[in-house]
Amino acid sequence: MGAYDFDHAVDIAWCPGCGNFRILESVKDALDELELDPANVVFVSGIGQAAKTPQYLNAHYFNGLHGRTLPPATAIKASNPELIVIAESGDGDMYGEGGNHFMHAIRRNPDITNIVHNNMVYALTKGQASPTTRQGFVTPVQVHGVTQEPFNPVAVAIALDASFVARAFAGDARQTTDLIKKAITHKGYALVDIFQPCVTYNKVNTYGWFKQNTYTLEESYDPTDREAAFRKATEPGKFPLGVLYIKEGKPTFEEGLSLYRQDARPLYQRTVDMEMLRGLVDSMRT
Amino acid sequence: MGAYDFDHAVDIAWCPGCGNFRILESVKDALDELELDPANVVFVSGIGQAAKTPQYLNAHYFNGLHGRTLPPATAIKASNPELIVIAESGDGDMYGEGGNHFMHAIRRNPDITNIVHNNMVYALTKGQASPTTRQGFVTPVQVHGVTQEPFNPVAVAIALDASFVARAFAGDARQTTDLIKKAITHKGYALVDIFQPCVTYNKVNTYGWFKQNTYTLEESYDPTDREAAFRKATEPGKFPLGVLYIKEGKPTFEEGLSLYRQDARPLYQRTVDMEMLRGLVDSMRT
Amino acid sequence: MSIVFSGQAGQGLQTLEALLTRMLKRSGYNVFSYSEFMSRIRGGNNSTQVRVSSRRVFSYTRRIDLFVPLHENAMERFHDRITQETVILGDRAFIEEQYLDGHHPVLEVPINEVAREKGGAVYANTVLLGILAGLFFVDSDLMHEEIRMILSGLGEDRLQKNLDASDEGYERSKKLLKPGQAAVSIERTAEVRDEVLTDGINAVGLGGLAGGCTFVSSYPMSPSTGVLVFFTKKAESSGVVVEQAEDEISAVNMAIGSWYAGGRALVTTSGGGYALMVEGLSLAGCIESPLVIHLGQRPGPATGLPTRTEQADLQFALYSGHGEFPRAILAPGTHEQGFSHTRHAFYLADKYQVPVFILTDQFFLERRYNVPDLDTSKVYDQRFIVQTRADYRRYALTENGVSPRGIPGFGEGRVRADSDEHDEDGFITEDFSTRTAMVNKRLKKLSGLQMEVFPPQLFGPEDYRNLVVCWGSSLHAVQEGLDMLGRDDTAILHYSQVYPLAEVTAEYLERAHKKIVVESNATAQFARLVRSETGIAFDGAILKYSGLPLMPEDVCEGLHEKLGKKESTHGRL
Amino acid sequence: MSIVFSGQAGQGLQTLEALLTRMLKRSGYNVFSYSEFMSRIRGGNNSTQVRVSSRRVFSYTRRIDLFVPLHENAMERFHDRITQETVILGDRAFIEEQYLDGHHPVLEVPINEVAREKGGAVYANTVLLGILAGLFFVDSDLMHEEIRMILSGLGEDRLQKNLDASDEGYERSKKLLKPGQAAVSIERTAEVRDEVLTDGINAVGLGGLAGGCTFVSSYPMSPSTGVLVFFTKKAESSGVVVEQAEDEISAVNMAIGSWYAGGRALVTTSGGGYALMVEGLSLAGCIESPLVIHLGQRPGPATGLPTRTEQADLQFALYSGHGEFPRAILAPGTHEQGFSHTRHAFYLADKYQVPVFILTDQFFLERRYNVPDLDTSKVYDQRFIVQTRADYRRYALTENGVSPRGIPGFGEGRVRADSDEHDEDGFITEDFSTRTAMVNKRLKKLSGLQMEVFPPQLFGPEDYRNLVVCWGSSLHAVQEGLDMLGRDDTAILHYSQVYPLAEVTAEYLERAHKKIVVESNATAQFARLVRSETGIAFDGAILKYSGLPLMPEDVCEGLHEKLGKKESTHGRL
């Protein structure tokens, strides 16, 4: 039993065979292998099937609103930089409803890990298209098949000069675990977009399909080359798995907060400086 | 007097010398040169200094909410594809508050023109940083200077495989006019990000600065090469002006709407099909 | 008669519900059905209630006459509803020990074994359908027809297996009853056979089409997604632009944009999604755009109980949006009203250029029953847009506050819509007296809206002693609950429009000795609204907010408690 | 004495306002100032009113004693406020013909010419400052000191030119008055010199610091941006994380995230921005997060009048958010309350784990006057978080509905916050009785909030015949307006907390013969709230919604009309 397992049985609300189970295991393995104390680990999620993940591991969690995973995650890290913060949710949550936060969190570069279960569908609401749904995919709302360009999260993240961009496939547990570990240890915002088969609402992008349509980046691949990364991120055909892009040396959001430079204490340990306050009021007398 | 000029004096609420005046003229010139009937042209804007532009030319306008320029623009075009729709607003409006719509409008690809006055600042609210503000820029809210990565709209648009991406500088009226004309005649979503000096709140990115920090793309530049476009969009140093990227042959949003295939009439000309309705109700008897 | 199946998500209860209700209705029974289900795609425990009756039935009842457990823990959540009168039908393996004590009527059928014999566990539902068809004396040809209809997508082989499974169930039903035990004896009515079987989703959707809806932009959210799906299905045949937006903010701004350009747009959403539309509502208020909002309520706050029901967003719908502007809120109580009120919403929105809400809830949308007809003869197709002249002014000041509405592309004029305060032309202004005039102009429209209010409907004696007030989807539970209580000194006043509040309200309330409000929320929101308008307070409230629909039993017990013992009333005795 | 300068955006009126009010206060005058300005950066027409008095002055008055036009159309918007008593001071070129008819007292000073002589038109403001310093007998050293202080950023050369310009103005003032014309004779008070001169922005900001605020996330929006800027300026010295979010949705979700992790967070916004926070409010309600929202009202709907004032978001603040959960709404009337109530908001939010609003408006935030002190001795620094044990349960059911609040990183336990309905541990549940228990738990907190309500303040005779009720920023205009009317049978009841509504309300209202409400909105929202809680209707309402602040004259005239001629009252005659 790992540090993140419960000591009692848990009723998991996912379908048997769902890729989410694999991701849950990979996440727990990554945390265990990094020997992170669950008392310091906070999961932040939105709403959706993927967003239920934090319920099933024994850490802190903040299960907020659909699409609003990154703002609280950023704030939690900024309010107590000692915490390890993992923002984990679905493709609809992160790239659809939450698309604006996705872009601006990347710009802000908080030291958090952003895990996205990319099943190319809105599963919890029963199978509508998500931003990453491939063209032609038929759903109850997209009755003639999706016509829009699928959202390419890794290309957009690279265009935003994100500090860490990786892609994984839930079916490859070892690689997924390793990528999550790298993302957690990376300093700065780290995206791990994970292909996740939804066995109920996505009968096209199955385990087999993902297996056939992905490959692992060569050892020689240099993730610090932005242009090459963009090429990889947008190349037609199979999707590359691995760390696509790393921008080294970016300062994090928390590092930019001047108040921690003089005093590293997290916010909850601080009290009102009465003298400072008195001084401020008195300065308004003259 | 052009077709878009009023026959009476207009009190324009901009500062003397503001780049917005130049853009206003370029827009009117483009429309005049294309001989577009103002009765068919609809401007859609949000809130901000840039967003006031439609007030100052004699066409239809929908001046909606801050950040919400693209959704109504998309819907107006979809409700009456015969209209020419121009979504025009500021950088804060389009890339900050409205960032999610920016991404998803590009994916949807309505046949509209999206003009963004990029002055790298929130002008109407008195000088806070906008998403495109350069690092180090000091404002009343960013007192130590902006630390975040500036938002690169053209790179993001290319990452989203936008159908037309151009960049202009308000100081070059002829080029700006030409780019707007190209954007309007282009079929599909067309972005024209225009560098616009704000003489009041941006004392760094001035006319002179923009002049020094931009150059026009070589004649030989091939805007259909996505990788090259991304390189241009992200290259350090001076900003290239001109058409950065064109993705040919993308179907537009309106073309994807099945109802227009059988019947091209705009929505306002349609009436309820009573027999169809009766039929639907009767089908629920058995 | 109330039948309840209890199964897991993914077991196909919804198909069974559809098959059974259609089949029974076509056999001449009045039917009602409602499924309560968890916010998960597989597992857990869900249940469907189907009521079959010689009279019309519209509400979800606590009572269970026939209970069918379909998986291992199927009875766990029902201990308080299974009585010694409840017949338990099904696999012995799914019936809890305590009910096999001989004091509970049990009809054992090895449904799963039979299903497996017929090709697999997936055929359990059709075996059960067959059993029930037998018990209700349904014609087996009709049963086959329905199966062919609903399961047509399965392919010939699996279709045939389903037919065989149903036949086997049908056969078994004959042997189920011991000699002397009566089969089901509910009267059938010929007229019912041809009635319209509908849920709230279809009623609202069809009402939208009747109202001339041509544009729907929304973001999926339970329980409102069904209406989006409805329009998608009908998009082509009826000329409706349907778009799944990237978020609710986009959805509402698209809808307003569409109205501006001549569309007649609807958004469908639930509380959390509506929360994101609130700024858009205020935009519609300011630019005087029509807007139709279908708000399907579910329990909050925040994500709450995504697949459950509640009526707790009345105040939110009424007071949301910054600034002051008029609106109307319709709250249909019946499926006929779901249809007619949605149609009416388009009329009101267009005529007065204001946002209009159709306030339903998960129970309203998902429950299904037969109605004689949805009256399509009153198709609403009046258009309020004008062809503009060159001197057109979008916000011309008029007597009643309504300015002729032009759209771009139709006429000579320019159509300027502005979210800033504007003058009659639509240009931004900061003139203080224009501002005051524009506020007055917008608010004046309330008088027009007030004149067209749907009055509340009174059920029961005109000379009531007690008055039970309810709104929206609660109507039927209140009616049946009062029937159960059997008091003839008590009437029901039901509101299918909650704002503007009908002016007769005070008159009705003042005539009552005791006034009880019944709502599916925790704070009696409608009572508060009534008090804010009339000053009148209720004497009691029956409130439910567990997430389950209000049941007749809740009402009956609540009224019993509030009204005391039945008094000899009315001189009628 | 009421002075009004009328100039264009970009002419530096705000600097003049700061210089003048500081200087006059330090000379021993009571001062009040308020600028009304357009939503543009250059041009148009703005004006600043500075009132100078021997008594405390707090309100914006229609009366103008001294009018200074500073550009060509400077008088256009003031025809109805410039009377034959109004002294017009300034450049002849800016004074309209009609006022040069000899019936209006005019003090011609070629301010611009003098400024140009001193180095350029930009020095006009300091010339004017000098003139006023002279008229008010301000010590010229003090004047110089203030100029050095406020204009320190300009560099030595321009600073010196400003000083010279002011001296020249000072000199000129001596020659302005004809023999026999009196200079200004207002009594000065030594104590005033050392008082605190503050606007609402600083009062609220300092109150936030006193309340222990450590996190501010917001998006710029007039008139609330000032509070964001306040915290930015103080961020380092006081340990506050301040972040400009990409939108208001992010801002509110960040703030809630910060509370979860041990911060004490505030968002500052206006109606349109708050509209986007409404889903977040409901989130705070569900996960029982504290949250402090500074909502600076401006006229809506939609973009409305961005730089003007109104009190029209009371109902919106009260009923926004889907689902049902408690909240509190404070509406400070004075700057002292701006300070103390903001501090109190953090206390309430933290103690009850609910969202708390500080409902101000543009007028409240921008007006400036001297107060004796802001009482920092009552610094609030109580923390309500607990160190968790291993068996910690975030939503433990308790007597008063409040569960001990743990945060991650402080203790052994796990802190689980869930926007779905949850059990005591914070895990998602669909159990109906747990749901009901959790709704009850959350709503129970209302009783606690009710017990800590700020009671309304009564001004005037205890045995009043008429009662004038107001809330928030309207207090002073009502007080001065009633003073003008001079009725001693009428009292004022002012609410600085509008929700929960103080229970004494009915008692106060019932004692009045006539009850008049005064609000800066069009629909009398507070009156509606009072009626919804007490059933009591007001006899009349004085409402203003032009975008300008409520003025004493509005109140005086309104009361005169509603109360009729002054009656012989009270037995005191």
Ligand SMILES: Cc1ncc(C[n+]2csc(CCOP(=O)(O)OP(=O)(O)O)c2C)c(N)n1
């Ligand atoms: C504001 C809001 N809008 C809509 C919803 C309904 N909703 C819940 S989950 C979801 C989609 C989930 O899709 P995704 O994030 O891809 O997660 P998945 O279920 O596929 O894992 C939606 C639309 C909501 N809860 N809140």
Ligand SMILES: Cc1ncc(C[n+]2csc(CCOP(=O)(O)OP(=O)(O)O)c2C)c(N)n1
């Ligand atoms: C919901 C909402 N939030 C904030 C504002 C306030 N606001 C008006 S304009 C603006 C920024 C404008 O910046 P930009 O779009 O770059 O336009 P500019 O004035 O620079 O041309 C802001 C924050 C608003 N009107 N609505």
Ligand code: SF4
């Ligand atoms: S619906 Fe799809 S994503 Fe959800 S649990 Fe089932 S398989 Fe997984």
Ligand code: SF4
């Ligand atoms: S503030 Fe800047 S953007 Fe606005 S009008 Fe002035 S110069 Fe132009």
Ligand SMILES: [Mg+2]
């Ligand atoms: Mg998904």
Ligand SMILES: [Mg+2]
């Ligand atoms: Mg800008």
